[in-house]
Amino acid sequence: MKKRWIVLSFIALIITAISLILGPRVLRLDRMVKDRLEGRIWALPAEVYARPLELYPGLELEAQALEDELELAGYRREDEPAAPGAYARRNGSFEIVTRDFPYPSGLEPSTHFTLTLAGDHVTAITGVDTAESISLIRIDPARIGSFHALEHEDRLLLSRAQLPEMLVKTLLAVEDRDFYNHGGIAPRSILRALVANLRAGSTVQGGSTLTQQLARNFFLTHERTLGRKANEAIIALLLELHYDKETILTAYANEIFLGQDGGRAIHGFGRASRFYFRRDLADLSPEQIALLVGMIKGPSAYDPRRHPEASLQRRAVVLAVMRESGIIDEPLYRQALSEPLDHSTRVMKGGSRYHAFLDLVRRELQREYREQDLNGRGMKILTTLDPQAQRQVEQQLDRTLGAIEKKAGVLEGAVVITGRDNGEILALAGSRNPGMAGFNRAIDARRPIGSLIKPAVYLAALEQGYTLTSPLQDSAISIPSPGSQTWRPQNYDRREHGQVPLYLALAHSYNLATVRLGMAIGLDKVIDCAKRLGMPGNIAPYPSFLLGTAEMSPLEVGQMYQTFATGGFHQPLRCIDSVLDADNALLKRYGMEVEQRFAPTGVFLLNSALQQTVSAGTARALTRLIPATHAVAGKTGTTDNLRDSWFAGYTGDKLAVVWVGRDDNLPAGVTGAAGAMIVWGNILKDLHPRPLELSEPPDIEWAWIDSRTFAATSRRNPDAVALPFVAGTAPDNAAVLPGMEAIEEKTRGLIDSVRSWFE
Structure with a gap:
């Protein structure tokens, strides 16, 4: 605490000195920093979800349809699912670990269960931990699209408590080892990174502090000029003066650019985790954390889908840093080093292919919400879309x-x-x-x-x-x-x-x-x-x-x-x-x-x-x-x-x-x-439609009618058809059919009409 006070005092002196020289520039940058970090920092997209898939014994459901829904919802197939968002398919059964999901009725926690299918029907659902039968359970719905602000960015906002400690330690070990000690600018870190990079023959450590990177990414452009570098340094000092380290670290974790999803930029570790691995950030393994941290150096050059070899090499460098820093031990290092890249085949996109449906959703929402609310307030829109019907x-x-x-x-x-x-x-x-x-x-x-x-x-x-x-x-x-x-x-x-x-x-x-x-x-x-x-x-x-x-x-x-x-x-x-x-x-x-x-x-x-x-x-x-x-x-x-x-x-x-x-x-x-x-x-025909059984009002009666003369007749007449009438309006002399007989004859007539097509 005393050391932090000394650092802040030193920063204040530096800023005072700079202000005497650059006065207006410092005041302008100071106002910009406060306005952005103390206002609404990011325009968060409104996320649109399909309906949740409700599972219960007796449900008509094909195994492939279930797997398709799990894939659409970003579930990953594993041999032994344990973390949320994973499943295994074994002959006629599935083992699934759902994710926590906020429904209107409240948060529904993750559940680990097995589901058994016989033919095209669910026969049993059993909790893995409890071995008890489950009468109804929901698969958290697929994210089918989003409404974005004009800056074309996609992110999943996380708090400091949601950042896994292994990720934080790895990030600091690779990008800024003196983060908690410096005041925004760390000359010693620059020299140490230079030495480490020379020894490794490649860039294994960055020279800029996290605060400088945040200043550059969040407030400035990436142009290589002395003016921009000067502004970066001033903003870094201002950030350290006004905000604590955890706030700066959290802002960095949500802002860092980690790839491209078509026309949308992937920002922050939360969205990147879903995009690349179909996992929540808390469920990442050491090698996956290493890959994300390694991508900070160059999201395009180390994209695991486009450049798998380069991505593996970069991941290995970060894993070595994790071992040397004591974040992981030798056995875990060797295991992580041997793991292949994630085998997800379907990219979790922030955009959508359901353009027509999303168009309707947006029109409905615009009746009650402003455009800026839809594009920037991080709302969750739970819709009625049935992915099986849509497919x-x-x-x-x-x-x-x-x-x-x-x-x-x-x-x-x-x-x-x-x-x-x-x-x-x-x-x-x-x-x-x-x-x-x-x-x-x-x-x-x-x-x-x-x-x-x-x-x-x-x-x-x-x-x-x-x-x-x-x-x-x-x-x-x-x-x-x-x-x-x-x-x-x-x-x-x-x-x-x-x-x-x-x-x-x-x-x-x-x-x-x-x-x-x-x-x-x-x-x-x-x-x-x-x-x-x-x-x-x-x-x-x-x-x-x-x-x-x-x-x-x-x-x-x-x-x-x-x-x-x-x-x-x-x-x-x-x-x-x-x-x-x-x-x-x-x-x-x-x-x-x-x-x-x-x-x-x-x-x-x-x-x-x-x-x-x-x-x-x-x-x-x-x-x-x-x-x-x-x-x-x-x-x-x-x-x-x-x-x-x-x-x-x-x-x-x-x-x-x-x-x-x-x-x-x-x-x-x-x-x-x-x-x-x-x-x-x-x-x-392939959506398993249920037969149409009309709800019959009490004042309906049925009678046999000759389809040629429209007069009352008997069932023995080959031209007879059973028709409903309001009580008392059937043709004269018509014999009224009891309810069950009318239904049976109506069904028989339908079958006979089909049979005639094949005779």
Whole structure:
């Protein structure tokens, strides 16, 4: 303490002398030092995370999918995992050590456990230390991106207590042995480093003190001029005068440049540890500490991924210093020297390939937070992204479009997947090239939706008392328009189909029947229904609206169909679960907002008709990809001249919307069934979708109906179909089916419809 007081007194005398000579310069530098170190020192990026993977016995999960998630989350594969962030895969089991992670409910500590898989299901989870069964555990979520300030820097801010002592001792032994004794400038250290470097034949010790390096890196440029060197010395003295050694050491550890992640500079040991080794700094081994400290001399020249031989040589030099300084003993030195470089194959990037999803997250956050808060306050954004769903979207969108465009020309696409029950956005693609930032078609491409609007027409009719067997006339219609030509819509097949029941008019997407129905119930009622479903903006009351001339983005379509999927409950789609501040305190939790906008009976009838669309209508080819027993509900959409191909549909747990088309608005050459629906099916088939089991309202009854005459019939009629009705509205003389029998017959009908495709 006395020695430190003497050093500080000496520094004060030196600064006083310099001030008499350089007065204004010293005052300016002194003000700069205080402003930077006593204000907000660094602009910390907001870190964005996927949803955590919840594991429990009975979960359907493939071993490779689990390993992919662990890799994405920065876990490293080891033979005997012991430290957080490690795992081992052994035949049908995994041994995993999770990391501490701050959830909105509080810090969840690291857990060491084994997980057993049989087939594609989790059968057991057992704690390694306790040998007790675990009913539920979470893998800490993957860091999928970040929002940075303009300086293009990435760092993970650490306190002095979080700096491992082995790292601190190694850093001082290599860079500044007299750190705790000098006053910012150490002439003896310069001479000692010169001698040591001459003896070793290479640079093993630096001449500048850590304080000088901090002054140079944090406050100055790297130009080699006498003026810059003079400023460096003055700032080093000012730092030592105003701040204690631990503050200077911590600032250095967080500021030091240690590599490049694309356009982002890696600063500080905390981020570098994650970037190069997928480990927290506290979990580094001696050879890894040696490598990081060695890189201070030249992060590019000693990058272990680009220059492994040079990196190994530099690491060996630092390990020798560690041994000579007593930081490690001889056996540990030899063991560390023999260790290969880390075998991580996937770089932990600060940027992201999930550009479209992050674009949506940023837009949502900008409604409540300032740009400088997003870029510089170190917030943690916990999102709803499901990496397994996102991976499937990215693979199948490009792969399927590649197969389709051989017949149709160059195509683009967009996909949105949400949780059917909660409205959480699980995956989003704004392009078939997920690694390229640019125009986000999922959010910004507003195109005519074609027949995707028709369920709104039919739901409005059901609200007015129509039934699924109400007869509709599918015949030519002319509608005069003041000041323009008379509108004469046509069916896609250019044919008229006469009288058809309501459910088949929707299932086969008959334009003429739809227009007649919409005009009969009134455009105002259809528009009101569409707006309650979630269609945004002002809707012009033109008859052509009934055939989908309204323009919407895939995300907006997803919002509209979410109301169908939830049985008439509107809930805003959301991509954010919660936001924490830099100290892990909860700033906001984004819960579900639910509003009932439709009576469940009408939506149940509509959803039953949309299931018929897949089992027997325009989307029946989907059953070649998704089993008919899954009872998918969906709707194809095709716009004029085959410009836009759409499909929106939902299973028991997921809703997805796919758009396929061309950016130049030329014809894509594919219908909704031949384009977007195929993409939809290829994505969903490998995501283990649950069968759709509609929640049946109590006032629903089922009856056998002849699909040709729409009259009541018996189950022995080969043209019979079981349909739901509001109690008391089934055709006269219809025999009402008990609930269980109706379900069984409905399932049998789905299976029969698929079988007919292969006969």
